[in-house]
Every structure is written in structure tokens, then in C-alpha cells.
Amino acid sequence: MRDPVTNERHGAEPLLEVLDLRVRIERDTGLVHPLNGVSFRIQEGQSVGIVGESGCGKTMASNALLRILPRRAEITHGSMQFRTQAGDRIDLAQLDPMSRRMRQIRGGEISMIFQEPMTAFSPVHTVHDQIAEMIRLHDPGADKEEQHRRVVELLDQVGIPDPEQRAFDYSFQLSGGMRQRAMIAMALASGPRLLIADEPTTALDVTVQARVLKLIERMQRELNLALMLITHDLGVVAHMVSYVYVMYLGRVVEEGPVEAIFDNPKHPYTAALLRSIPNLASKSRRLEPIEGNVPSADRLPTGCPFHTRCTEKVGDICQQRMPARVELSVGHAVSCFRYTEESLDDG
Amino acid sequence: MTQATPPRVEPDAGPDLAFASQWRLMWLRFRRHRLAMVAGVVLLVLYFGAVFCEIIAPLGAGQRHRSYVLCPPQEVRLVDAAGDFHFRPFLYGVKQRGNPSDWLREYVVDTSVVYPIHFFTRGPEYEMWGLFATNWHLFGADEGAPLFLFGTDELGRDLFTRILYGSRISLTIGLVGVALTFFIGILLGGVAGYFGGWIDIIVQRGIEIIMAIPQLPLWMALSAALPAHWPPLHVYFGITIILSFMGWTGLARVVRGKFLTMRDEDFVVAARLAGTHELKIIFTHLLPSFLSHVITSATLAVPGMILGETALSFLGIGLQDPVVSWGVLLQKAQNFQAVVMAPWLLLPGLFVVFAVLAFNIVGDGMRDAADPYAN
Amino acid sequence: MAELAADTILRVEGLKKHFPVRRGLLQRVVGSVKAVDDVSFSVQQGRTLGLVGESGCGKTTTGRMILRALDPTAGQVWFRQSDGQVVDMAALRGAEIKQARRDMQMIFQDPYSSLNPRMPVMDLIAEPLRARGWTRPDCESRVAELMDLVGLDARMIRRYPHAFSGGQRQRIGIARALALKPSLIVADEPVSALDVSVQAQILNLLQALQQDLGLTLVFIAHDLSVVRYLCDQVAVMYQGRIVEQGESEALFTAPRHPYTATLLQAAPAPDPHVPWMQDIDETETEAGDTTAPVELVDGTTAAGGCAFVPRCAHATDLCRQQGPILMPGSTRESQVQYGAAHLAACHHQDELQLRGI
Numbered sequence A: 001m002r003d004p005v006t007n008e009r010h011g012a013e014p015l016l017e018v019l020d021l022r023v024r025i026e027r028d029t030g031l032v033h034p035l036n037g038v039s040f041r042i043q044e045g046q047s048v049g050i051v052g053e054s055g056c057g058k059t060m061a062s063n064a065l066l067r068i069l070p071r072r073a074e075i076t077h078g079s080m081q082f083r084t085q086a087g088d089r090i091d092l093a094q095l096d097p098m099s100r101r102m103r104q105i106r107g108g109e110i111s112m113i114f115q116e117p118m119t120a121f122s123p124v125h126t127v128h129d130q131i132a133e134m135i136r137l138h139d140p141g142a143d144k145e146e147q148h149r150r151v152v153e154l155l156d157q158v159g160i161p162d163p164e165q166r167a168f169d170y171s172f173q174l175s176g177g178m179r180q181r182a183m184i185a186m187a188l189a190s191g192p193r194l195l196i197a198d199e200p201t202t203a204l205d206v207t208v209q210a211r212v213l214k215l216i217e218r219m220q221r222e223l224n225l226a227l228m229l230i231t232h233d234l235g236v237v238a239h240m241v242s243y244v245y246v247m248y249l250g251r252v253v254e255e256g257p258v259e260a261i262f263d264n265p266k267h268p269y270t271a272a273l274l275r276s277i278p279n280l281a282s283k284s285r286r287l288e289p290i291e292g293n294v295p296s297a298d299r300l301p302t303g304c305p306f307h308t309r310c311t312e313k314v315g316d317i318c319q320q321r322m323p324a325r326v327e328l329s330v331g332h333a334v335s336c337f338r339y340t341e342e343s344l345d346d347g
Numbered sequence B: 001m002t003q004a005t006p007p008r009v010e011p012d013a014g015p016d017l018a019f020a021s022q023w024r025l026m027w028l029r030f031r032r033h034r035l036a037m038v039a040g041v042v043l044l045v046l047y048f049g050a051v052f053c054e055i056i057a058p059l060g061a062g063q064r065h066r067s068y069v070l071c072p073p074q075e076v077r078l079v080d081a082a083g084d085f086h087f088r089p090f091l092y093g094v095k096q097r098g099n100p101s102d103w104l105r106e107y108v109v110d111t112s113v114v115y116p117i118h119f120f121t122r123g124p125e126y127e128m129w130g131l132f133a134t135n136w137h138l139f140g141a142d143e144g145a146p147l148f149l150f151g152t153d154e155l156g157r158d159l160f161t162r163i164l165y166g167s168r169i170s171l172t173i174g175l176v177g178v179a180l181t182f183f184i185g186i187l188l189g190g191v192a193g194y195f196g197g198w199i200d201i202i203v204q205r206g207i208e209i210i211m212a213i214p215q216l217p218l219w220m221a222l223s224a225a226l227p228a229h230w231p232p233l234h235v236y237f238g239i240t241i242i243l244s245f246m247g248w249t250g251l252a253r254v255v256r257g258k259f260l261t262m263r264d265e266d267f268v269v270a271a272r273l274a275g276t277h278e279l280k281i282i283f284t285h286l287l288p289s290f291l292s293h294v295i296t297s298a299t300l301a302v303p304g305m306i307l308g309e310t311a312l313s314f315l316g317i318g319l320q321d322p323v324v325s326w327g328v329l330l331q332k333a334q335n336f337q338a339v340v341m342a343p344w345l346l347l348p349g350l351f352v353v354f355a356v357l358a359f360n361i362v363g364d365g366m367r368d369a370a371d372p373y374a375n
Numbered sequence C: 001m002a003e004l005a006a007d008t009i010l011r012v013e014g015l016k017k018h019f020p021v022r023r024g025l026l027q028r029v030v031g032s033v034k035a036v037d038d039v040s041f042s043v044q045q046g047r048t049l050g051l052v053g054e055s056g057c058g059k060t061t062t063g064r065m066i067l068r069a070l071d072p073t074a075g076q077v078w079f080r081q082s083d084g085q086v087v088d089m090a091a092l093r094g095a096e097i098k099q100a101r102r103d104m105q106m107i108f109q110d111p112y113s114s115l116n117p118r119m120p121v122m123d124l125i126a127e128p129l130r131a132r133g134w135t136r137p138d139c140e141s142r143v144a145e146l147m148d149l150v151g152l153d154a155r156m157i158r159r160y161p162h163a164f165s166g167g168q169r170q171r172i173g174i175a176r177a178l179a180l181k182p183s184l185i186v187a188d189e190p191v192s193a194l195d196v197s198v199q200a201q202i203l204n205l206l207q208a209l210q211q212d213l214g215l216t217l218v219f220i221a222h223d224l225s226v227v228r229y230l231c232d233q234v235a236v237m238y239q240g241r242i243v244e245q246g247e248s249e250a251l252f253t254a255p256r257h258p259y260t261a262t263l264l265q266a267a268p269a270p271d272p273h274v275p276w277m278q279d280i281d282e283t284e285t286e287a288g289d290t291t292a293p294v295e296l297v298d299g300t301t302a303a304g305g306c307a308f309v310p311r312c313a314h315a316t317d318l319c320r321q322q323g324p325i326l327m328p329g330s331t332r333e334s335q336v337q338y339g340a341a342h343l344a345a346c347h348h349q350d351e352l353q354l355r356g357i
């Protein structure tokens, strides 16, 4: 049996393994580096969280996976090994974004739930048409009746009341929570093995968010999906995933099982972030903000990306060299000089 | 007890863009639009010509050269017939073949007569900007030289000179017209957008009615109504007013829309809460926020005005002959025979095309630059 | 002053705002949105009232009516000015409003749209001063002082907003609100648009400023944890009405209205060991909306009864028939346990055993 908690570095082959991914965007004003060597892995059926503040490259990472990067953005380095249903490993970074293969994987084996479902649905087609279209794309054998049956079944599964009727609504006729449910139904229509959810509930109210997240959790469990949950909300990650990657400025600075990250954060950024957010459950504690601002991706600091705001700097080495990834315990790793033997004199 | 002074946020060591005003940011953006920059230079050259046409033109606008009727464009040379190079540009003489009274005239270059070109020389007398009389010209040749860079018309007047003089009217009619349009548009659009209610409804319906009238017939009717005995200057202003009367509607709509959306913007509410007077809010917050858009619309409206004048004059109901404008000049190219015989009479049309294109391209560049805060 | 108790700076009484709903080609008024419907509360000098609720429940509308950025449909807003005079913001005119706004200001949610990008920081912060005839040099020194107060480097005084990050812009907005030394500040979700790591900076700044300057704060938020951190009192809004109101601690630990309990349950704590939504059926859908109901002119009004009925697990026939009133518990036990200051609009507030945090 697979261990859902540790990331099983030495176990079975992961479903997805991203290694040292770098993305560069050309802008009129210069180059932007939204991803600077991101590595992560997801096992089959595992739920993984990617957390980080706005602009740290979370969306960029998932868009790179699906090869839907913006114009003038390119993957300059790294690999993204994906194990397909058939069992072969392909490097998504090497595929042509427009190729048949890529299109089969995108929206097929890997599907995505977007933050703003409004933009994911076409306003001129009914929800039914769009979900049926997904079914048809990935199962050309299904006839009209079969498609309809599956659409209704999916809508029912995601908790849309009266699915026979609602199916023929347009997306703008649904409330925010309903729309997100329909979006989930659409994402599941192709029978994916990896579900990417990019801030799926940021636009929703807490009570609606809670139910939508519970729905995603149930779907993940029932269909044995791998889930890559992208969010900036530490509360959401704490309850939704078993393994967490903390990103800062286009890099993974800490990764580990969710309890390890929350109980025993090692990287100064993770620790500071946890100290800076209010917790409904405890009033007394004073918040300790992280001083300064997130540097912009077009003027990256040298060395450790966090050194401009870090209160636990080891020394000059922090602003001169990039700390390597160190594994502290099984599956819990950080990139920080506080945990390496390295000093400036080396090398 | 409490940490009264929060930690200081250090100023970024950013470029001095931090201090850049809206207009500077817009300029920085506009500059990146290559084509618009080129078009902008073209416009500057055209307007420079229009402002200094008396000096740049070697001859007088009404000056007739009876022996050079419908003479084709002549070449200014640096290399002579023998292949020798000369530092001073020169012109060969022209001999006429055939019957002078006949339409079918032919001019041949006469290499035996050489007219050197002089710079900053004296030529026909003119009154600079109606202020003082002088006879200095940028360049010229001796009396009787066929210095016709673009050829001559059927009365033997130099077309290059006349195009330059014509640009003064054709290009300024667009600007003056747009200035008027701008004024009416901002005033009516602003009033409609800001006050709303029945004022808005009246202005809106007015705009719709004017927009529903086909332009050309209305222009024609209005210009036909201009008294025939009016002096050229009056006709000029009359035409301008007619053109802007049609043109303000689009601008008024832009302004109205902007006012409506901006009225409830957060920063406008904030200004109101700060106690700023409504009029001051209009002038310090609202107008600056969309002035760039309005100027862009205005720029894009200039070509319409230029074409309008050209069309009216071409049809003979705008400006008339002693006045020189591109439309008036094009009137000469109205009949087919003339075009076949003297294709250079179409040159003013080329200038119209250039000016209109340049304005459109510049307007396009401005549109891209108009909102420097959008990403 | 009969309208205000001595220690109270603001009392809102029966405040309403109905927006017309227009339909069709002629844009005829076919009904109204009851964005705020009969809201009453009061705030004591120097304290912080949190106004919470989900999107569209009328928080912003309420906040803006307090400052008279919107004209109320009905109701009074009693406010004690710094000169001791008590005025009804809802009934003031032109110059009087301007006079009152010297003592009350607003902090906006969106630090991008609330600062005119075409003005340098100096002009932005000085705007309320300029509007009251301060000279430029006076303004300049006051602005430098204010920038210092909110933790901005005064050397950045000539910069334009585009040169600042979200958190810094929010500091500019705060400095501007403080320019005239107001006694009351309405902060409309001042941290919602900010980066997670920057939110605490602004929250701490607000807290420090409040304590040092003795400000009274009406703090609008949808994030309960932020409200708990900052506020002494809380009012929970649902569909344009207040459904529960009380001291922050009491309300969070022992909620009296099912909606408050739902909100508390739904917020995920940043701690994997705290149970979250264990007994919630996620297939139960979003019946009923949080946004204000539209009432059509042709008589089809929303049914009487409690607005929370479609989402309430405790609803009875009484709830469906009769709208509850915001009031303290009526049994002796609850009076003793919760006091008269803890109000809820629920028929069953005395019987329900609701879980807090």
C-alpha cells in the first residue's frame, strides 16, 4: 500500500515528477522569471498542496504542466515526467503544446478547475453541451443518449440539485457555488487521473467554499484522483492535502507532510508566514508580520529569494548563493542555509 | 506600550519611473510603437511645411508661367548629361514641342540651358503670415527656370508650391475643426454624463439624430447655404464649423461614457469624502483620467475632417479657386483627360492619403499608450 | 444629548438602503434590492466594531451610509463630532456633511482603485487638507508626518502610486484617512486585497494607530479570524440585516444564531489538527443566497419568516411564518449567561446548543 503521508521518494514511480522547471517570459520592459527551478512530485491518488503568496508562480507552474503558458513565455529548463494511463512515461516539457498528444493529456488525463469558472465556460453554450463535448472528446464511442446520461450523472455526483433541468442552464444562470460545481463536473468528465485545482474557492464565500472543498475531497477519494491544489490560503491546505509544497518567488522553499509543515515549519518563510496569519481558534497571540514586500519577479534578489525579508539570516552567504535542498526527515525538505553545512569559504 | 511607529518600508531602488507622471509614462509607451513614431515624424514634417510654406515654396502660389502650362515635374540634378558631378544642384531648361495652344503639348529637356539652384535666395515677394513683406525663399533658381518639382497645372502654376500652400488650409482645417469638436464634445458629453437625468436624455437623443443623418448630403446642404459672396476666410471658417458640427457626436459619447463610469470610481468617492469640491473633482480627477482617451479620439477624428474638406472642395461646394487647398487642387484632376495628360495633378491626393494615414497610425499608437496603468 | 449615550460615538438607527431594480427597454423600476434593511447598532468611543458577513450582504453599503457617501433610504446615523455636537449624518446637508467628515473617514478595500494613479503621494494624502484650505508648505510637513506615522518613508513623497506595492498603497490610504485626525474610521475590508504576508502589517498598524490615537473603528470584513483578532464587538450581517451582535469573545465562543455558527464552522483554521466541517454534508447545496433579496413592485414580496430558513438546520414552522427580531435571549438563564448586550435574530436562540470555536 501507498503511504499517503510521506511523499514516498523511494517507493513506486510517481504519477508526475517535475524537476528543476524554469520558465522565462519576455516582456517589453525585460525578462521575467516566474519559475526558477521548481521540483515537485505527485503520487497516484495523492493530494498535494502548493501554497504561496500572489505572484510566486503557482499558476505559472500548473500552466506549464498543461503547456498553456502565455505568449512569449518559454520553458527554458527542466522536465515534467508524467506516467500515462498506458504506463509509459512522457516528458510534458518536450511535447509540442499544440500536438495531439498534449491535447489528449490536457483536459484528458490531467484536467483543471479554474479560480473563475465564469471564464472557463462559454456563455453561448449550455452546461450540458460543454460537459457532453468533453465526454465526446475523450470517449468518441459514446452516443448522444449515453452522453446525456453521463452528464446528468456527473452533475448529480457534484451535488447539483435537479440535474436533468439544470444541465440545460447557461453558466451565467448558476450561482457562484453551483458554477464551481459544474466546473468540477466538467473537469471530471474526461476521467482524469490528475486534477489540478487552481484557487478553486478563492472567489467564493466561506460557507460555499467549505462545501465545494468537501466535494473535491470526496471526488478525489472516490475516484482515486491525484489532486494538485493550488492556493494561498493556509487554512485550506491544512485540511485538504497530505503533502505540501511552499513556494516563494518561483522556487519551492519547503516541502513536507502537512503536519510537519504546520507543526514544525523549518524554513524561515514558512514559519514567518504561519506566525503572520490570524487563527480563529486562538485570540491571544499577537501577529508577527513579515516585513517588507514580495520582490517583483522581474527584479529577483540574488542568492536565497527570501533573504530580503528573512530575520534569521545565517550571513552573507544568504544573499550570495542559492541554498540547496536538504532533506531533514523522511519527506520533509527545505532550501535554507540554516540547515546546510555550507559556508561562504567553501568552493 | 504598543509599537507606535511601525517598521519603515524602505524605498525601492527602482528606476525613476516612480516619479513619472501619466504623460511621461504614456510617452514611454508611445515611443515603443515604431510605426507611430515614424508617422509622427511625417506629420511634423507636413505641418512644418504648412507653417513655413511661403519660405519653403520657391515660387508664388498664384504665379503663372504661361510658357510652361501643364509642364511635367522637373528633376533637380547633381550629375550632368556628361556624367560629371556638381556640388551645386542644378536644373536643365525645358523646350516645348508642338503647338502651344494645343492640349497635346510636349516638353523636352534642353541640356544646353543650365539653371543652378540657389539656397536662401530672393524670389517672388510674399507677405509672411500676413505680417511683413519679404522675398526670401529656402531655395530658388533664376527667373524663367522651370523649377517645377511636381509639374504645373493648366494655368502654368507650380504644383509643389501650391501643394505646400494647400497644406496650410487642409491640415489646419482638421486641427481647428477638431479643437471645436473637442470643446463641444467635452462640454455636452461632460454635462450629460455628470448631471445625468433629462439633460443626459436630451443630449443623447440629439447625438443620435445627428448621427442618423447621412453626412455627405448634410455637408453639401450646409455648404451650399454659405453665402456665395463671403470672402475666402469666412468660407474657411464656415466649412470648419460645418465639419465639427458633424464630428462632435462621437467625442461627446466617449466623454459621457467616461464620466458615467468614473463618477462612482473608488478614488472619486474618496475625493468626495475628503471634502473636495465637485468642480475640483471634475478638473483634478475626472478630466485627467480620460483626457488621454479623448485626445486619442480627437486625433483619430482629424483625418475625417481633412477628408471632409477635400471632398467638399473636390465637389466644388467647399473652397474655391483663388484659395488653395488640397481639395481645390484635386478638383483639377477631375476629368479623365487631364489625368491621362498630366498625371501629376493627382499628387495632392497622395498628400491627402499620407496625412490621413499618418494621423490614423499616430492615433493608433496613442490609443495603445492612452492608459499607462493597465497591464 | 438625548440621542447618544455619553460614551457612545456612533449610533445607527433603523438604517435602510433600497436600490431600484430596473428592467426592460425603458428601464422601468420593477422592484428594489433591500441592500440594507433596518440595521441598528452603536459603537463606543475608542472601540472596534466588526461588521461581518458574506459577499453582497450589505456591509459596504452600510459603511458608506455612515459616511454619507450614499444617501440612506431611511434611518438615522447619530455621530458625535469632535466639538461635542451630535449630528444625524443622514439628515445633514452640504457644508455640514463636509464639517462632519473632518471627524470620520474611510479606508477602502481596493488599494489600487482607491488611489488616483495620476497624482503623486503628496497630493493624494494632502487632498483632505487642501480641501480645507491648508497651504502647500503646511500640507507638506503634515504629509511627511503622516507617512512616518503609517510606516512609509517620507522620501517617497513625490512618487506616484504605481511605484508602490499593495501594502504600501494601503498605508497611503490610511495616512490619507488620518490626515484630519478623525475620531471614527470606517475600514472596508482593508486587507482583503493584500498578500497574506502583508495583511498582518496592516492589521497591526491599524491596531497600533487605534490605541495610540484613540480611534474608533468600524471594521468591515468577511474573514472571521481577522475580526476576532481586531474587534471588541461584532455584528453579523445576512441579507441586509444584522442577525447577531455581541462582544467578540462571547459571539465567537458561544454563538446564538445558526448562521454565525455556520460561518465559524466553515472557516478552515490554519492547523491540520483542528477538526473542520466534519459533520457537514457537502452535497447539501447552496440553497438561498447571502445577497440581499430583490423585492418586486408587483407584490411578490419575499415570504415573511426568517431569511435564513432555506439554509437552517433548525428551522421550524414558526421560523417560516414569522420573522425573528434582533433581541437578547428571553429566558432567565440566557439573560444571566449572555447578558443583555448579546443579541440574536432567531426564534430559537434560547434552546439551541450551537458550537462556537
Ligand SMILES: Nc1ncnc2c1ncn2[C@@H]1O[C@H](COP(=O)(O)OP(=O)(O)OP(=O)(O)O)[C@@H](O)[C@H]1O
Pocket (backbone or CB within 6 Å): A025, A027, A032, A033, A034, A052, A053, A054, A055, A056, A057, A058, A059, A060, A061, A070, A232, A296, A297, A298
Ligand atoms: N503574461 C505574463 N507576462 C509577464 N509576466 C507574467 C505573466 N503572467 C504572470 N507573470 C508573472 O509571473 C509571476 C508568477 O505569476 P503566477 O500567476 O504564476 O502567480 P500565482 O502564484 O499564481 O499568483 P496568484 O496567487 O496571484 O494567482 C508573477 O510575478 C507575474 O507577475
Ligand SMILES: Nc1ncnc2c1ncn2[C@@H]1O[C@H](COP(=O)(O)OP(=O)(O)OP(=O)(O)O)[C@@H](O)[C@H]1O
Pocket (backbone or CB within 6 Å): C019, C020, C033, C034, C035, C036, C053, C054, C055, C056, C057, C058, C059, C060, C061, C062, C222, C291, C292
Ligand atoms: N449601486 C447599486 N445599485 C444596485 N444594487 C446595489 C448597488 N450597490 C450595491 N447593491 C446591491 O446591494 C447588496 C449589498 O451590496 P454591498 O456592496 O453592500 O455588499 P457587501 O456586503 O459589501 O459585499 P462584498 O463582500 O461583496 O463587498 C448587493 O446585493 C448588491 O448587489
Ligand code: SF4
Pocket (backbone or CB within 6 Å): A267, A268, A269, A304, A305, A306, A307, A308, A310, A311, A312, A313, A314, A318, A323, A335, A336, A337, A338
Ligand atoms: S537561506 Fe538565509 S535568507 Fe533564506 S530563509 Fe534561510 S536563513 Fe533566511
Ligand SMILES: [Mg+2]
Pocket (backbone or CB within 6 Å): A058, A059, A060, A198, A199
Ligand atoms: Mg494564480
Ligand SMILES: [Mg+2]
Pocket (backbone or CB within 6 Å): C059, C060, C061, C188
Ligand atoms: Mg463590500
